[in-house]
Amino acid sequence: xxPAELAERLRLVVITDRELARPRRVEDVxxxxxxxxxxxxxxxxxxxxxxxxxxxxxTLRALTSAAGALLFVNDRLDVALAIEADGVHLGPDDLxxxxxxxxxxxxxxxxxxxxxxxxxxxxxxxxxxxxxxxSVYATTTKADAGRVIGLExxxxxxxxxxxxxxxxxxxxxxRAAEVALTGASGVAVVGAVMGAADVSExxxxxxxxxx
Amino acid sequence: xxPAELAERLRLVVITDRELARPRRVEDVxxxxxxxxxxxxxxxxxxxxxxxxxxxxxTLRALTSAAGALLFVNDRLDVALAIEADGVHLGPDDLxxxxxxxxxxxxxxxxxxxxxxxxxxxxxxxxxxxxxxxSVYATTTKADAGRVIGLExxxxxxxxxxxxxxxxxxxxxxRAAEVALTGASGVAVVGAVMGAADVSExxxxxxxxxx
Numbered sequence: 001x002x003p004a005e006l007a008e009r010l011r012l013v014v015i016t017d018r019e020l021a022r023p024r025r026v027e028d029v030x031x032x033x034x035x036x037x038x039x040x041x042x043x044x045x046x047x048x049x050x051x052x053x054x055x056x057x058x059t060l061r062a063l064t065s066a067a068g069a070l071l072f073v074n075d076r077l078d079v080a081l082a083i084e085a086d087g088v089h090l091g092p093d094d095l096x097x098x099x100x101x102x103x104x105x106x107x108x109x110x111x112x113x114x115x116x117x118x119x120x121x122x123x124x125x126x127x128x129x130x131x132x133x134x135s136v137y138a139t140t141t142k143a144d145a146g147r148v149i150g151l152e153x154x155x156x157x158x159x160x161x162x163x164x165x166x167x168x169x170x171x172x173x174x175r176a177a178e179v180a181l182t183g184a185s186g187v188a189v190v191g192a193v194m195g196a197a198d199v200s201e202x203x204x205x206x207x208x209x210x211x
Numbered sequence: 212x213x214p215a216e217l218a219e220r221l222r223l224v225v226i227t228d229r230e231l232a233r234p235r236r237v238e239d240v241x242x243x244x245x246x247x248x249x250x251x252x253x254x255x256x257x258x259x260x261x262x263x264x265x266x267x268x269x270t271l272r273a274l275t276s277a278a279g280a281l282l283f284v285n286d287r288l289d290v291a292l293a294i295e296a297d298g299v300h301l302g303p304d305d306l307x308x309x310x311x312x313x314x315x316x317x318x319x320x321x322x323x324x325x326x327x328x329x330x331x332x333x334x335x336x337x338x339x340x341x342x343x344x345x346s347v348y349a350t351t352t353k354a355d356a357g358r359v360i361g362l363e364x365x366x367x368x369x370x371x372x373x374x375x376x377x378x379x380x381x382x383x384x385x386r387a388a389e390v391a392l393t394g395a396s397g398v399a400v401v402g403a404v405m406g407a408a409d410v411s412e413x414x415x416x417x418x419x420x421x422x
Contacts, residue, residue: 049304050286075261077289082310093260099293 003129006109007164009070010130011210012203013040013188016056018048020194027059033193034067036203042089042188044074057083072111077104087111089132101127113168115149117160124161132188133157135169136179139191151182158183173205180209214340217320218375220281221341222421223414224251224399227267229259231405238270244404245278247414253300253399255285268294283322288315298322300343312338324379326360328371335372343399344368346380347390350402362393369394384416391420 001009014033016026030041041064043057053076061083064071072087073080077100080088087109090100097110104110112128114120120131135148148169158165164185171179171187179187187206196202212220225244227237241252252275254268264287272294275282283298284291288311291299298320301311308321315321323339325331331342346359359380360368369376375396382390382398390398398417407413 050306051304054306081314082306093262095261095293103292
């Protein structure tokens with residue numbers, strides 16, 4: 001997959017969250033999001049063991065494959081390999097990209113987190129296929145989300161690296177348009193889709209600025 | 212490695228625990244244990260992220276390789292692959308052995324937990340190379356250790372399966388001799404080595420009944 005093709009799939013990355021999805025199952029919310037046009041899903045059910053992630057991940061694999069959407073797993077590269085996900089997303093406490101790259105098959109996608117341009121560039125040199133960049137806005141979804149870099153911070157990273165850069169952190173449907181102006185390839189959201197009253201509407205609004 | 216060769220290495224599996232090792236580092240306790248004759252170490256630092264496990268794991272890999280000892284990683288198959296460990300230990304909340312087997316190289320060892328003979332036999336059919344069986348005694352080390360099966364329970368499992376069976380749960384140097392009489396291949400311990408005032412002495416006493 002070329003960076004341009006990958007960028008096109010990463011317009012919207014729907015990250016799962018069991019708590020925010022309640023009383024719905026994350027699989028059902030993800031299914032609705034994919035039907036509404038999301039072309040990337042990231043499995044990140046905090047606190048779940050590998051066996052539980054495997055079970056949810058297999059359902060997500062089936063529905064993303066059927067829709068031509070990408071599936072990533074947060075942190076757990078082993079679960080990603082076991083369910084034949086398209087890739088893994090690795091944060092600062094997870095495996096570094098280099099050691100991860102050495103144990104995955106050709107073409108397996110690795111995304112990394114960075115909040116600064118030079119860090120992002122370093123991760124790309126080490127083999128990252130895309131960069132998740134934030135927090136763009138203040139957020140309460142992820143306790144370890146780190147500092148707020150704003151639209152300007154996202155723009156700096158997007159300008160620096162040649163792989164797709166996806167904004168993350170506090171992004172809502174109402175904010176999608178201004179995020180799209182930074183040069184980022186797309187947005188990754190947790191609450192904006194998992195917690196949405198109308199999932200399809202949220203997905204369409206988040207995707208609209210890139211259409 | 213034949214089951215007999217593996218059994219010989221699994222006489223004593225030293226499981227790491229950051230808290231019990233304090234104020235020493237687990238790497239230092241493990242190094243002393245290996246020097247005293249332990250030929251298997253399992254990395255299980257509860258609460259550590261993959262990056263931290265990788266760092267400790269690389270040190271453990273170097274010292275176990277130098278001593279001809281096996282290195283296993285608990286749960287995190289991805290970390291095990293990244294550090295070129297000899298194998299992984301998978302508990303009931305971790306990846307099942309089948310999916311794990313499909314993503315590992317030839318010869319990679321997979322251990323599984325079982326407290327009943329029929330469960331153990333099933334895991335061996337699915338590809339387990341050894342079985343961790345317990346809790347043999349009541350233990351406070353692991354909150355999720357499950358029920359106490361006693362020496363009789365361990366003996367039933369050891370009789371049932373053709374792969375090495377390692378007793379776990381509450382095993383102390385003083386109890387090693389009676390565990391050896393069950394037909395188990397060895398013992399896995401956390402506190403008995405990680406928390407030992409004299410690590411070398413603990414290792415020698417735990418190994419003595421099999422000598």
